[in-house]
Amino acid sequence: MTQKTYAGVTVDVNEEGYFTNPSQWTKEIAAAIAKEEGLELNDKHYKILEYLRTRFNSGEQLSIRGINKSGIVDVKEFYQLFPGAPLKKSTKIAGIPKPTSCV
């Protein structure tokens, strides 16, 4: 088990940097992880992070299709907000495990 310190709080992460205990997450921590990824979070980012965490907590599989149907953001904007690998990046910042879905 690896530990990392974000915004003065020590959290448990796996070797890829994903949280192993999502309850340790806070908004301040999210901002710190985002900074590490080169992102400055705005309201839209936070809305997406909340959506991802809600979905994760209710045991749902996260997918790019689900994001598109979320009503919060369309896929194009999602890619713009989390450039590169959006679902991987956003889940990392949201403090939840890396999605295992192929879509």
Place this chain on the structure above:
Amino acid sequence: MSEKTYPIKKVSIICAKGTIEDVYAALVMGNGAVMEGIECNLFFTFFGLEAIMKKRMDKLHTGVIGNPAMRLPGGARMPSLLGIIPGMEAMVSSMMKKGVDKLDVPPVSEFIELFVAGGGNLYACKLAADMFKVKKEDLSEHVKGIITVGEFYEKAGGEGSHIIFT
């Protein structure tokens, strides 16, 4: 000491067949690439063109004849002769579509939209389009162009780039 890695930066995927499973294989690979931040070109040729034709993309079928891996719902091998029963292909195709839908894999038209929204590029093969008399207006508006094999190779180039024939 860290080992040098050679990440994939671009993939160009060729889809030459128009069955449900061939088209989904290409789309899953392509969409998976853009989701990983990998630049992706999807090139449809011959029967693969069906996947980017507006009126046909959501009506693809799975072939039931000449597929030794085809199984009956219980898991037994499907005898080839059953494939000639009228309606068998439609039934199997509908089961395939239900199967992908259950996994939250979108229909072809929606999948193409997700892929393009993620920055993926779609192309049609000129030779196949000429041969099947397929015109630009028959194709999805997301198709960037009907291109030659030479143009395909030009677009496929670059460091860390790969070509996949599905």
